Amino acid sequence: MKIPALFKNNDLLASAPKKEFSSEAGSSASHFFEWSDHAAIEVVFHAKKDSTLECVFLQNLDAKAELPARVQLIADRGATIRCTIIHQGASKSQISFDSRCAEEGASIQIQALANSRLNQKHAFIANAVHPVPHTHSDLKVWCVANDEAQTIFNGTVTIEKGAHHTQAFQKNKNLILSEKATIDSIPQLFIFNDDVKCAHGSSTSTLDPDQYIYLQSRGIGLADAEAMITRGFIENAIHWIENEATSARVHAVLGLNQEEAL
Amino acid sequence: MTTKTDAPLFQIQDLHVSVEGKQVLKGVNLTINKGEVHAIMGRNGTGKTTLSYTLMGHPKYEVTAGKILLDGEDITSLPPEERARKRLFLAFQYPVAIPGVSVASFLRASMKSVRSAELQPSQFRAVIKEELKKLNVPEAFMTRSLNEGFSGGEKKRLETLQLRLLQPKMAILDETDSGLDIDALRVVSENLENYRSPENGGGERGMLVITHYQRMLNYVKPDVVHVFGSGKILLTGGADLALKLEDKGYDWVEGA
Structure with a gap:
């Protein structure tokens, strides 16, 4: 199967700066990293033993930017990572993320x-690795493609030999808003072991x-209904961000007003 | 387009409707005056839901002949949002889920569209809270995604909540009693009956209740009952007609 990609990461990321964030053993931590420079970047989020790490990587680039980024996620024994990764802006941008339940x-x-x-091209190259037993991963990728934009999702889950009782899930949901927009999606599972629970899937739909x-029958016009449904789709990816300041910043960058509580 | 203030509240005149080239409604005539509740009963597949969607303006349902009038104004060609702003309301049989859109933001948007002339956005919160209490719905409900993962009863409570918030002058309830347990049926029905009571302004409103069962009509008492079959109204009577249908079924109604 031909794997679409916008960049050959090894070439462009070889000299990229590396930023590292972690949660100490037994602690809870929250890290937010926003990247706006015209240079490739590598980010590492590492949850140490029995810790919980909420992390957000926001690639917020101007319209001319063309560059890749890599995010590494490492969870040690008993640790949990909840990570949000966002493409925003750029002409051509690719985020590779490697997650390892170590x-x-x-x-x-x-x-x-x-x-x-517009003419943006955004790619996600995801690789989840389960080398040991009793681990869990759950990846959900949400792509909205409007105008003449292109989105790519190429995801693999690898369950290595001996990694019994692994649970691994991967889902790519796409919303296509224009006849000229394109979406490529390749979710893949590589399972070298019995006694695991895995699922993957991809769906692409219009509005x-x-x-x-339903919205029109409540007085909401077509343009507002489209905006509301699209916003709802986007909220699926970001509503779980617990840190209020981070959530506010993400909403602002995406041009979304934060909803008021009742 | 003219409005006649002395006209009946809601009129359906010789309505013919096709869906994907197949004629489903074959000449429906109905007049509902202010303060009246009409019930439509009938077998499955006779066109009752087609009628409700058509009245709300669903583009899938093509009106090939006839008219729909609200307060004497012909609304047949209006899009659904315009009908809603003129205070026509449809409680859906199967309300659709919209993941990621919170109930609160949806309600605020719809109230802003329909009631902005009479309520400031700053008043929405108090109005919503008050109505939530009446329907025994916790405020946490407001942060959930619209209809996503809702039970049948929760969906119907939300439809009823919307009716009470949007204050339509003409409401169509498409099998609002389906999917409700006994307690939920009582709460929803009492709220609907309360909505049409004269002391709450019900004398200026109308309601069209589409249902299979008498049980909801024990609470929301109809002034007129119609039997629907083969895409049109076959028989019209008083509230006792619903009891007769419950007892004898539809076979005795010719063509039902």
Whole structure:
């Protein structure tokens, strides 16, 4: 199967600066990293033993930027990572993320979002590795493609030999808003072991006419209904961000007003 | 387009509707005056839901002949949002889920569209809180995604909540009693009956209740009952007609 990619990461990331964030053993931590420079970047989020790490990588680039980034996620024994990865802006941008449940009891959950428009090209190259037993990963990638934009998702889950009782899930959901937009999606599982629970899938849809009619019947016009449904799709990826300041910043960068509580 | 203030509240005149080239409604005539509740009963597959969607303006349903009038104004060609702003409301049989859109933001947007002339956005919160209490719905409900993962009862409570918030002058309830347990049926029905009561302004409103069962009509008492079959109204009677249908079924109604 031909794997689409926008960059050959090894060439462009070889000399990229590396930023590292971690949660100490037994602690809870939250890290937010926003990248806006015209240079490739590598970011490492590392949850140490029995810790919980909430992390957000926001690639917020101007319209001319063309560059790749790499995110590494490592969870040690009993640790949990909840990571949000977002493409915003750029002409051509690729984020590769490698998640590794390094020790037993590790769990990595990822929500990734590309909100692509005009002629933007956004790619996610995901690679989840389970080398040991009793680990868990859950990846959800949400892509919106409007105008003449292109989004790519190429994801693999690898469960290595001996990694019994692994649970690994991968889902790519796409919303296509224009006839000229394109979406490529390749979710793949490589399982070298019995006694695991895995699922993967990909779906691509346009806006649902039944959703339109429901909103219209409540007085909401077509343009507002489209904006509301699209925003709802995007919120699926970012609503779980617990840190309020980070959530506010992400919403602001994506041009979304934060919802008021009742 | 003219509005006649002395006209009946809601009129359906010789309505013919096709869906994907197949004629489903074959000449529906109905007049609902202010303060009246009409019930439509009938077998499955006779066109009742087609009627409700058509009245709300669903583009899938093509009106090939006839008219729909609200307060004497022909609304047949209006899009659904315009009908809603003129205070027509449809409680859906199967409300659709919109993941990621919170109930609160949806309600605020719809109230802003429909009621901005009479309520400031700053008043929405108090109005919503008050209505939530009446329906025994916790405030945490507001942060959930619209209809996503909702039970049948939760969906119908939300439809009823919307009716009470949007204050339509003409409401169509498409099998609002389906999917409700006994307690939920009582809460929803009492709220609907309360909505049409004269002391709450019900004398200026109308309601069209589409249902299979008498049980909801024990609470929301109809003034007129119609039997629907073969894409049109076959028989019209008083509230006792619903009891007769419950007892004898539809076979005795010719063509039902």
